[in-house]
Amino acid sequence: xxxxxxxxxxxxxxxxxxxxxxxxxxxxxxxxxxxxxxxxxxxxxxxxxxxxxxxxxxxxxxxxxxxxxxxxxxxxxxxxxxxxxxxxxxxxxxxxxxxxxxxxxxxxxxxxxxxxxxxxxxxxxxxxxxxxxxxxxxxxxxxxxxxxxxxxxxxxxxxxxx
Numbered sequence: 001x002x003x004x005x006x007x008x009x010x011x012x013x014x015x016x017x018x019x020x021x022x023x024x025x026x027x028x029x030x031x032x033x034x035x036x037x038x039x040x041x042x043x044x045x046x047x048x049x050x051x052x053x054x055x056x057x058x059x060x061x062x063x064x065x066x067x068x069x070x071x072x073x074x075x076x077x078x079x080x081x082x083x084x085x086x087x088x089x090x091x092x093x094x095x096x097x098x099x100x101x102x103x104x105x106x107x108x109x110x111x112x113x114x115x116x117x118x119x120x121x122x123x124x125x126x127x128x129x130x131x132x133x134x135x136x137x138x139x140x141x142x143x144x145x146x147x148x149x150x151x152x153x154x155x156x157x158x159x160x161x162x
Contacts, residue, residue: 075150078146
């Protein structure tokens, strides 16, 4: 039996860690919840006008958003705002090979979550200086730093981010 994740509880769990969150669109059976049939980023873009700039840990604001959109995906701000930098490994684009070559097979032990491409996201403490977000910093490896965001695991559990 599968259960539907409680997205509000998950969003509040991330905010409790000090990670600012905001609602993102979801997939429906036909298309992205934004309603655009040709959406270029289905279920991955913000529902709120200011996007990542609106990300907050304010419980009342988070409750308002998820009352409007109970199934909204959760965006977590990365960079200095949240104190985290995320390295995203995409195996479909050679990320595992790049990881093996550059990091000799593994990154240091850190909180990790599965991503939508079957790879992994590694969560690191922000170093306190500007971290630029970059796509394909190495083949199949993206860095999410200042001013960026990642979609969160929907359950907010510490097991996946352990």
